[in-house]
Every structure is written in C-alpha cells, then in structure tokens.
Amino acid sequence: MRGQAVAEPSALPGAVGGRAAQLARTGLRHGWTTGACATAASTAAYTALLTGEFPDPVTVTLPKGQQPGFALAVEARGDGWATAGIVKDAGDDPDVTHGALVRATVRAAAPGSGVLFRAGPGVGTVTRAGLPLPVGEPAINPVPRKMMREHIAAVAALHGGSGDVEIEIAVDNGEEIARSTWNPRLGILGGLSILGTTGIVVPYSCSAWIDSIRRGVDVARAAGRTHVAGCTGSTSEKVVMAVHGLPEDALLDMGDFAGAVLKYLRRHPVERLTIAGGFAKLSKLAAGHLDLHSARSQVDKGFLARLARTGGADDDLTAAVAAANTGLEAVRLCSARGVPLGDLVAAAARDTARGVLREAAVAVDVICIDRAGTIVGRVGP
Known part of the structure; x- marks a missing residue:
C-alpha cells in the first residue's frame, strides 16, 4: 500500500473554492495535513478495535465537508488495542512532513473518560505557555483533536462502542523531522506537532510557516x-x-512573510519590534510589499534611485542606482558617494511597517544587512 489518499483534494466537492481552480490551472496537487492523517488512522484503528476489521481505504469528513479516503500503510491488533498508519501525502507542497508515517494506536479507556490523547514516539509535548494547549499536553492541536473526537463518536454510534478511548499518535522519525521546524524554539519538545485547521495542505500557501510566526508571538x-x-x-x-x-x-523566523508578523502584532502587540534582514528583501518592504519572496515581489531599482535622490544623489548617481545589477550594488555606489541609501531604505521599511500596524502601540526599528551580516542600513524606533 502506498498510504496516500485515494481522491485528489482538488476533485472533491467544495474543495477550497477559487484556490482549487487556480491550482488546477497550474497542475499543483493539494495534500493532507498531519491532523487529517491522524484522524483517518484513529478512525480505522477504532473501527478495527470494535469490529476486528480495518476499513481500507478509510473515509473521513474534513472541517469543510470534503470526504477523502486514505489507504492504510500499517494495520496491527492486539488484546485491547489496534494501530493503523497512514503515509502523509502533502501533494506538491514542499512540506517537511511529506512521506511521514503517521500512526494511531487506540485503546479502550475507563468508562466516562471520553477521548484521551497521548504523544507517541515522534510527537512533541508542549513545554512553554502561549500555545493553544496547556503545558504538558501532547502537541496535537485543537482542530485535529476535535476531528478525532467526532470520528470516534461516529464509529462508536455505528458499532456499539462507548467512545471512551485513549488515542496515541506517533510519527516515524518525527523527532528528527521536527529539528527542521519551529517546534524546538516554540517549546514543543520530542517531535512534531499534529496540525491542520482544514485538513488540506494548499501547495505553497506556507500556512504552517505563518501559523508558526503567530505561535512564536504568542510564546514570546x-x-x-x-x-x-x-x-x-x-x-x-x-x-x-x-x-x-x-x-x-x-x-x-519571518522569512518572506513580513506581513504575517505585522498583521498579527497589530492584533497582539508588544512594546517593540525589530525588523532585520537582507537589504534587497527589506527594500521590497520599503516599497510597500508585505510578501518578500522573489516570485512575488522584485527589487525596484527605480524606487531605490528615487530614495537616493532624496538623500542627495546627483543625476549621475541616481542613474547608476537605477541601472545597478543588484540592490547591494546600489548601496555600495551610494556609500562611496556619502549617500545613506541603506538608512533611507530602513526608514521607508519602518514607515511601511507602521502603516500595517496602524494604531497598535508598537515601536519599530529596522536593520538592513549584506550577505556577510554587515549592517548597511539602520533606523531606530
């Protein structure tokens, strides 16, 4: 068994609206979150615990109504327990958990206990306040927990079970994979988080990265x-x-997502924000771009030339900045002539940030660096 979903998300009814149509045009496939995989695996395991048979594929209902089927990669049963495993298919998204084996082991629990969650090997535990789960809890986020509870209740109603179970979620090699994520910095130790609000991974939406930025603010x-x-x-x-x-x-670690940082701090302010990054990226923020990825915004040499002019550049220098090969070349040209282009870009980036923060009482300073980490522009709050 390949352990991948039987149906493509973009072919499912109601699949993410216009985004699905856009992805269909580009040929990119949707994928499935670890939360969707954990839900499918726990559903299959509990069904086997009650009936002795594993449904394969196992069908689940996602929060927006899609009903994909998942093939099982692991099936095992013993006295009072059953385990099912599903290989995560992230579609065409560059997700570090693509191909990971997500296992759910379901055991009968004491009457009246409801659904209990445990972190198995490869799933982290929350060790810092500020996350949507209490310290000491398995890093299985609220929406996946809700999905699993609903599916356990449905299986119990169908097959005469009590619905009182312990679900242990594990991810093969999860602790190693987690080193490539924000989890250690957020205080999630021992492995991965079980994530997902819709159950669907939209390629290149970078939703997990943006969510990590928000959780980073919460933890701070x-x-x-x-x-x-x-x-x-x-x-x-x-x-x-x-x-x-x-x-x-x-x-x-905002990467290219300056807008995600600023918009979240607008709603959840702190006293001071420093924005730091390469000169080229921050020149995009200075020009008003909130997504700094090279595929979605470019260094505007004309904008840099106009800034240089405000800093005292003459006609020849202004023309040289407009014709520069890179942003850093423009900085070097200006520095040699005593024009503080780096500081001007930092100030303009701060202006953009203040515009996004609106009335939020957040003081902003900006540091622009070159590739070696040398500061080439700076402005205080």
Missing part, C-alpha cells in the same frame, strides 16, 4: 517578552542577537 508574549524581532534568516537573527541581546524565544 506569554514569556513576558516586550521586544521581539522578525528576521528574514539565520544571519539577520545573529545580528539582532548581537545588537539587542534578545533571547531565542523573542526571535521570529
């Missing part, structure tokens, strides 16, 4: 941090730590 606030930093990468994180001495749990 719960830890009493009043100063956080949104950084485009590891080099800018090192610079911020050196400049401001911020602890790791105050650092937000």
